[in-house]
Amino acid sequence: MTTFPIQTLNAISPVGLQRLDRSVFDVGTDIDSPRAILLRSADLHSVELPPSLYAVARAGAGTNNIPVDRLAARGIPVFNTPGANANAVKELVIAGMLLAARNLYHAADYTRDLVAVQGLSGADLEKQVEAGKKQFAGFELPGKTLGVIGLGAIGVLVANAAQSLGLKVLGYDPNVTIKAAWQLSPNVEQVSSVEELLSRSDMVTLHVPLVDGTRGMINAERIALMPQGGVVLNFARGGVVDEAAVIAALDSGHLHSYVNDFPTEAGAVHPKVIALPHLGASTGEAEDNCAVMAVDQLADYLLNGNIRNAVNFPDVVMTRTPGTTRLGIFNENKPNMIGQITAALAAAGLNVSEFTNKSRGDYAYTLVDVEGEVRDELKQEILAIEGIIRARKIEA
Numbered sequence: 001m002t003t004f005p006i007q008t009l010n011a012i013s014p015v016g017l018q019r020l021d022r023s024v025f026d027v028g029t030d031i032d033s034p035r036a037i038l039l040r041s042a043d044l045h046s047v048e049l050p051p052s053l054y055a056v057a058r059a060g061a062g063t064n065n066i067p068v069d070r071l072a073a074r075g076i077p078v079f080n081t082p083g084a085n086a087n088a089v090k091e092l093v094i095a096g097m098l099l100a101a102r103n104l105y106h107a108a109d110y111t112r113d114l115v116a117v118q119g120l121s122g123a124d125l126e127k128q129v130e131a132g133k134k135q136f137a138g139f140e141l142p143g144k145t146l147g148v149i150g151l152g153a154i155g156v157l158v159a160n161a162a163q164s165l166g167l168k169v170l171g172y173d174p175n176v177t178i179k180a181a182w183q184l185s186p187n188v189e190q191v192s193s194v195e196e197l198l199s200r201s202d203m204v205t206l207h208v209p210l211v212d213g214t215r216g217m218i219n220a221e222r223i224a225l226m227p228q229g230g231v232v233l234n235f236a237r238g239g240v241v242d243e244a245a246v247i248a249a250l251d252s253g254h255l256h257s258y259v260n261d262f263p264t265e266a267g268a269v270h271p272k273v274i275a276l277p278h279l280g281a282s283t284g285e286a287e288d289n290c291a292v293m294a295v296d297q298l299a300d301y302l303l304n305g306n307i308r309n310a311v312n313f314p315d316v317v318m319t320r321t322p323g324t325t326r327l328g329i330f331n332e333n334k335p336n337m338i339g340q341i342t343a344a345l346a347a348a349g350l351n352v353s354e355f356t357n358k359s360r361g362d363y364a365y366t367l368v369d370v371e372g373e374v375r376d377e378l379k380q381e382i383l384a385i386e387g388i389i390r391a392r393k394i395e396a
């Protein structure tokens with residue numbers, strides 16, 4: 001039986017890894033010629049990816065650390081785990097709103113300093129606690145408006161939770177899915193532009209992927225639209241915010257604080273920035289959920305060719321027909337590809353038992369179960385068709 005070497009980068013939860021049958025999958029960090037890479041935030045952009053590679057699985061949501069388009073062009077699906085860490089991020093965003101609203105970060109520093117630096121104790125400490133607390137007086141959430149940019153798995157949870165805490169919630173997402181729309185509280189008002197959202201929000205939170213269209217989307221012009229004393233929360237990716245513009249607005253007093261998960265040299269030491277060490281998905285529950293989902297999707301692809309939750313190919317799932325041989329074929333999305341594939345199968349005298357083809361963007365993927373043996377020569381003939389990117393015989 002074929003075995004599949006899987007290289008892990010980053011710490012992947014053992015709850016997920018233990019689902020990989022070691023008689024079929026060889027799993028480790030030092031793996032030569034891996035068939036698959038399983039990772040979290042490791043940067044694959046500058047890594048030379050081996051010719052042996054069939055798939056990449058991201059135990060998490062964001063795939064900006066992976067050269068997704070380059071891999072699509074090679075017929076390599078990149079899986080992620082939508083929603084698997086959404087609750088963990090939602091809870092951190094709510095914590096971030098409270099950290100900012102009640103000035104908790106500086107308040108805790110203040111009391112630590114009273115004891116650790118000033119050496120106060122007993123009645124002196126109590127006196128200074130009461131004398132100093134007024135500088136940390138904050139604001140309450142009910143009645144304030146939160147703007148949520150990106151109403152996907154995380155944005156919807158954040159919007160609903162904020163709404164239940166008494167905030168007025170506005171949401172903006174030009175491509176909101178039907179599933180997300182069903183999950184969204186009817187009290188969340190969807191607005192039609194980032195500009196409208198910012199001009200009406202005391203606090204704004206970002207839940208979009210980092211792609212060309214979202215890079216730097218919170219810039220100086222847009223920050224200027226926010227009311228005085230606004231709060232920006234960024235648990236998406238550092239690059240969606242022009243941090244220099246945010247810092248300028250913090251320094252001028254226009255913004256109250258910037259809470260984020262992506263420390264930079266400037267942000268980490270700024271008194272109005274609360275920078276956490278990329279903690280959004282760092283709960284045991286989220287790490288387990290992501291690893292289980294990534295592992296299951298990856299194993300199903302390696303063993304059966306099924307694609308679920310790839311960011312660069314459509315979902316294609318087909319139950320295996322006993323006694324047949326399966327082919328998984330990636331091709332450019334252009335006319336007459338299916339005709340040429342089925343013609344090659346017919347010319348080889350193979351009867352098609354099941355066939356599924358779906359396209360997404362520039363590419364398409366076919367799963368086909370045929371009655372009889374698929375010779376290597378047939379695979380080579382299919383690969384020789386112009387527009388075919390990869391063809392894989394998937395043993396039962």
Ligand SMILES: NC(=O)c1ccc[n+]([C@@H]2O[C@H](COP(=O)([O-])OP(=O)(O)OC[C@H]3O[C@@H](n4cnc5c(N)ncnc54)[C@H](O)[C@@H]3O)[C@@H](O)[C@H]2O)c1
Binds near residue numbers: 060082153210213278
């Ligand atoms: N801090 C962390 O540890 C952490 C954890 C998980 C996810 N994330 C980040 O959060 C992002 C979102 O995660 P998710 O699970 O909600 O993803 P998701 O795919 O479920 O949702 C993203 C949403 O953003 C929307 N969107 C895209 N471009 C937009 C734009 N220009 N304006 C408004 N909306 C836009 C999409 O339509 C989609 O609904 C991830 O891509 C990742 O970068 C960070």
Ligand SMILES: O=C(O)CC[C@@H](O)C(=O)O
Binds near residue numbers: 041059278281
């Ligand atoms: O793996 C992590 O810790 C972070 C993952 C997170 O950034 C994501 O995009 O899902």
